[in-house]
Amino acid sequence: AQSVSQHNHHVILSEAASLELGCNYSYGGTVNLFWYVQYPGQHLQLLLKYFSGDPLVKGIKGFEAEFIKSKFSFNLRKPSVQWSDTAEYFCAVAGGYQKVTFGTGTKLQVIP
Amino acid sequence: DTGVSQNPRHKITKRGQNVTFRCDPISEHNRLYWYRQTLGQGPEFLTYFQNEAQLEKSRLLSDRFSAERPKGSFSTLEIQRTEQGDSAMYLCASSSGAANEQFFGPGTRLTVL
Numbered sequence: 001a002q003s004v005s006q007h008n009h010h011v012i013l014s015e016a017a018s019l020e021l022g023c024n025y026s027y028g029g030t031v032n033l034f035w036y037v038q039y040p041g042q043h044l045q046l047l048l049k050y051f052s053g054d055p056l057v058k059g060i061k062g063f064e065a066e067f068i069k070s071k072f073s074f075n076l077r078k079p080s081v082q083w084s085d086t087a088e089y090f091c092a093v094a095g096g097y098q099k100v101t102f103g104t105g106t107k108l109q110v111i112p
Numbered sequence: 113d114t115g116v117s118q119n120p121r122h123k124i125t126k127r128g129q130n131v132t133f134r135c136d137p138i139s140e141h142n143r144l145y146w147y148r149q150t151l152g153q154g155p156e157f158l159t160y161f162q163n164e165a166q167l168e169k170s171r172l173l174s175d176r177f178s179a180e181r182p183k184g185s186f187s188t189l190e191i192q193r194t195e196q197g198d199s200a201m202y203l204c205a206s207s208s209g210a211a212n213e214q215f216f217g218p219g220t221r222l223t224v225l
Contacts, residue, residue: 032212034213036216043216043217043218044155045216046214046215049213090154092154094212094214098212099157099160099168099170102156103154104153104154105154
C-alpha cells in the first residue's frame with residue numbers, strides 16, 4: 001500500500017524567508033509524485049509533478065521539488081516566500097493510473 | 113470554464129436522508145476519481161472510473177455509498193441513510209493520458225445534522 005508522510009503540520013514564515021516542506025512516501029513500484037496547493041477558499045491545484053527524468057522539478061510560482069529515490073523523499077522548496085503563498089500544501093503519490101494518496105497537509109502562513 | 117465542475121457546492125441534510133452529488137469532468141478525460149476530505153486531513157480516495165467502468169473502490173466506501181458513471185462522462189455519488197460521520201468535503205478529479213495528473217473540482221461540502 002502506498003502512503004505519504006508530511007512532517008510539518010503548520011509552518012509560519014516571514015516574507016522573503018526560504019521554505020522547505022518535507023515529504024516522504026512509501027510505495028513498492030514506480031511512482032508519480034505531486035505537490036498540490038489549496039489557497040483559502042479555493043480548490044486543489046497542481047503545483048508541480050514528477051513522473052521521470054530530472055529529479056529536480058520546477059513548478060509554478062517559483063516552487064521546486066527534489067525527488068531523492070534513496071530517501072523516498074520529495075521535498076518542496078521555495079527560496080523566498082510571499083504573503084500570497086499562504087495556503088495548505090499537500091504532497092501526494094500515485095502508481096500509474098491508480099488513486100492518488102495524499103499526505104495530511106502542511107498549512108503555511110506567511111507573515112508580511 | 114473547461115475545468116471539473118461539481119454540484120451542488122453545499123448540501124445540508126438530516127441524518128437518515130439520501131443525498132446525491134454530481135461531477136462533470138474535463139470533457140476529454142476518460143478517468144474520474146472521487147475523494148473525501150475531512151478537516152485537518154488530506155483527501156482520501158473513494159473510487160475510480162475509467163470510462164464507464166468502476167475499477168477500484170476503497171474500503172471507506174461502505175454499502176451506503178454508490179457511484180456511477182453511466183455514459184463515461186459525468187458521474188454521480190449517492191450516499192444512502194446519511195450519518196453524521198459522512199459530513200465532509202467530497203471531491204471529484206479527472207485525468208487522461210499516460211500520466212496521472214489529476215485535475216480537481218471545487219468539491220461538494222456535505223453537512224449531516
